[in-house]
Amino acid sequence: MSGDGDSHNVLFLCTGNSARSIMAEAYMNSLPAQRFKAYSAGSHPGGTVNPHALDVLRTAGLSVDGLRSKSWDEFAVPGAPHMDFVFTVCDNAAGEVCPIWPGQPMTAHWPFSDPAGFEGSDTEKRAFFLDVFRQIRARIDIFTNLPLRSLDKLALQRRIDELGRDPAKAS
Known part of the structure; x- marks a missing residue:
């Protein structure tokens, strides 16, 4: 670590x-304990943050300053922050070849439905984004409350994997 x-x-x-990775980054960075520094990136970044994601974050009272859509290449170069954990949050990213991360971070797949791909009225879209954000927030809350110091590497890997499959089992 x-x-x-x-x-x-x-x-x-x-x-x-x-959307999803941006909301996760913003939420984790809003936590008061400051035990975690979150970043987000994409394999094929679109270059802009979804306005519905920004709206959800603002509604939750979270800062959107500095949030931007960026490539994962930024985090795989010398001088980039060392990652302790890397979580894929969409099915597409889990199936793609990821760069080799320096320092061998712990990895897991935490799938969430794609709110950006949801079709419906603006009210329905907003509700869908809020639901996905609620799921992200719940998973991060469980993760950040794990007893990281007392879990060995295998036990910790099992817990973060369980978070992707069934968050209730990981808590």
Whole structure:
């Protein structure tokens, strides 16, 4: 783990880096304990953050300053922050070949439905984005409350994998 063992870098990956990974980054960085520094990126970033994702974050009272759609290449070069955890948050990113991350971070797939691909009225879209954000928030809350210091590497890997399959089992 990076730093002094009390601070961990987390990278959330998705294909477009416009909604789910952005919401995860913003939420994790809003947590008061500051035990985690979150980043997000995409394998094929669209270049813009989805306006519905920004609306959901603002509604939740979270800062959207500095959020941008970016390539995962930014985090696979010398001098990039060392990642302790890398989570894919969409099915597309899980099936793609990921770069080799320096320092061998722990990885897991935490799938969420794609709110950007949801079709419906603006009210229905907003409700869908809010539901996906609620799921992201719940999963991150469980993860950030895991006893990281007392779990060995295999037990921790099992817990973060369980979060992707059934969050209730991981808590």
